[in-house]
Every structure is written in C-alpha cells, then in structure tokens.
Amino acid sequence: MSLILFHSPKGGVGNTFLAAHCAMELAARGHDTVAIDFTYQATLKLFFGLLPDQPLVKAGDPSGDEIVVAGVELFDGEELGRSAAFRQLLRQPGAQPFPTDKVIVADIAAHDRALRQLLMPHAALHVVPLVPRPAALAALVHVDPDIPLMELERTALVLNMLDDTRTLARHSRVFLTQAFGDMMAGSVRRDESVAEAMAGFDSLAKLFPHSPALGDVAHLVGVLEQRAGLVAHEAQASA
Numbered sequence: 390m391s392l393i394l395f396h397s398p399k400g401g402v403g404n405t406f407l408a409a410h411c412a413m414e415l416a417a418r419g420h421d422t423v424a425i426d427f428t429y430q431a432t433l434k435l436f437f438g439l440l441p442d443q444p445l446v447k448a449g450d451p452s453g454d455e456i457v458v459a460g461v462e463l464f465d466g467e468e469l470g471r472s473a474a475f476r477q478l479l480r481q482p483g484a485q486p487f488p489t490d491k492v493i494v495a496d497i498a499a500h501d502r503a504l505r506q507l508l509m510p511h512a513a514l515h516v517v518p519l520v521p522r523p524a525a526l527a528a529l530v531h532v533d534p535d536i537p538l539m540e541l542e543r544t545a546l547v548l549n550m551l552d553d554t555r556t557l558a559r560h561s562r563v564f565l566t567q568a569f570g571d572m573m574a575g576s577v578r579r580d581e582s583v584a585e586a587m588a589g590f591d592s593l594a595k596l597f598p599h600s601p602a603l604g605d606v607a608h609l610v611g612v613l614e615q616r617a618g619l620v621a622h623e624a625q626a627s628a
C-alpha cells in the first residue's frame with residue numbers, strides 16, 4: 390500500500406485541489422488509485438466534475454457501488470475518519486488500514502491534524518500545500534506538533550497558487566527552495582481556469598486541457614511518484 394496524505398496546517402491553500410488532481414495524474418500514469426475525502430466540506434468530488442449533491446460511497450462500506458472518475462475510485466471518508474474503531478486501528482503498529490495493492494490519496498482538512506498524526510505512521514508521503522502568503526508560510530511550523538519542520542521525513546512541500554508577477558511569490562519560492570532543499574517538491578501556478586471549471590461543475594482537464602496548473606501538477610506528480618517510492622529512482626532506473 391502507498392498512502393499519500395494531503396494536509397496543510399493552513400486552510401484554503403489548495404489542499405483539496407492538489408489531492409484531486411494528483412490522484413487523477415497518478416491514475417493517468419497507470420497507478421490503481423483511490424481518493425478518500427476525509428473532510429466534512431466534501432469538495433474533493435467537485436474537482437472531478439461531480440455535483441455537490443452527488444453522494445460518494447462511504448470508505449469502509451463494502452456494500453456500496455464504487456464511483457470511478459478519471460480512473461480514480463472516490464470515497465467519502467468523513468465518517469470513517471471520525472470512527473473510534475478506525476482511529477484505534479491506526480494506533481496499532483503494522484496495521485493495514487487500506488487495500489495493499491492501491492495508491493491511496495487522502496484529503497485531510499486543515500483543522501484535523503489529529504487524523505494526519507494517526508495516518509502518518511502508515512503513509513509513504515505527506516504532501517503539504519502552501520501558498521505564497523505570510524499566514525500560510527507562518528503556519529508551516531505547525532505541520533507536526535512534535536518534530537521540528539527541518540527534521541520531518543516523508544514530507545513534500547508544494548507551493549500552490551504561484552503568481553510569478555508577484556514579488557512575494559517569487560521570493561517565497563526562492564526562500565523555500567533554499568531553506569528546504571529537496572523537501573520542496575514543486576510549485577503550481579495560480580490559474581483562473583481552476584475556479585471557472587469549478588463554477589461550471591466540470592473538470593479542469595475537460596474544460597481547459599492546457600491549463601498551466603494542470604501542467605504543473607503533472608510535473609509535480611513525477612516528483613511525488615519518486616518520493617513515495619512508486620517508481621524506481623532515476624539513478625536506480627538508469628543503473
């Protein structure tokens with residue numbers, strides 16, 4: 390199993406947007422991909438072009454008919470994430486909370502760091518979306534309550550909503566790359582077509598296949614694949 394967590398200590402930074410589009414890109418690259426929305430806002434499905442009132446199968450419910458969009462199996466994990474039995478299972482070392490033959494993308498709400506903490510021991514990678522704004526950068530120190538940011542392992546920072554015409558955005562990227570080195574996995578441009586696709590209840594890839602943000606996500610997923618151990622490292626591959 391390869392569990393990839395998407396969680397940021399700051400809300401509104403594109404956590405759900407990135408979880409959804411990275412899941413679609415992972416599926417496009419041939420990974421058997423599941424996306425679980427652990428948030429109560431339930432907005433993950435909107436990025437797949439589904440309507441707000443479209444119910445998803447509840448994660449952990451064997452009786453439901455699965456919904457597959459763009460090659461990704463979508464689940465509503467809100468109830469599962471709150472369930473005491475599930476949280477207890479996650480506390481057990483060596484537990485296998487998810488199917489072992491799939492890549493699981495988990496969208497975790499900013500306020501739910503407790504769930505991030507419980508899932509982290511089972512995760513291959515934690516993706517932390519950021520935006521080039523002071524409050525989001527300041528919140529970085531809260532990624533983990535116990536481990537200093539510089540010492541975090543299996544962590545990938547992603548600068549989202551990057552606008553290169555803005556000084557703070559350009560400087561943020563330089564600063565993060567210099568300060569965090571390899572922990573910075575990539576950046577995704579601010580792209581107005583993201584909101585336009587959402588407003589039309591359609592998927593970005595269908596309405597705006599040449600969206601710059603989508604191109605950036607594709608590049609980012611190449612990096613995440615390696616960090617999560619889904620492909621051999623380039624050095625190993627070419628050896």
Ligand SMILES: Nc1ncnc2c1ncn2[C@@H]1O[C@H](COP(=O)(O)OP(=O)(O)O)[C@@H](O)[C@H]1O
Nearest residue numbers: 400401402403404405406550578579580583602
């Ligand atoms: N790269 C981007 N360019 C433009 N808009 C974006 C981008 N990423 C996210 N958004 C928009 O920003 C808003 C917040 O994104 P969302 O994924 O819901 O954030 P979070 O899950 O962190 O609260 C949404 O309206 C989303 O469509």
Ligand SMILES: [Mg+2]
Nearest residue numbers: 404405428498
């Ligand atoms: Mg969200």
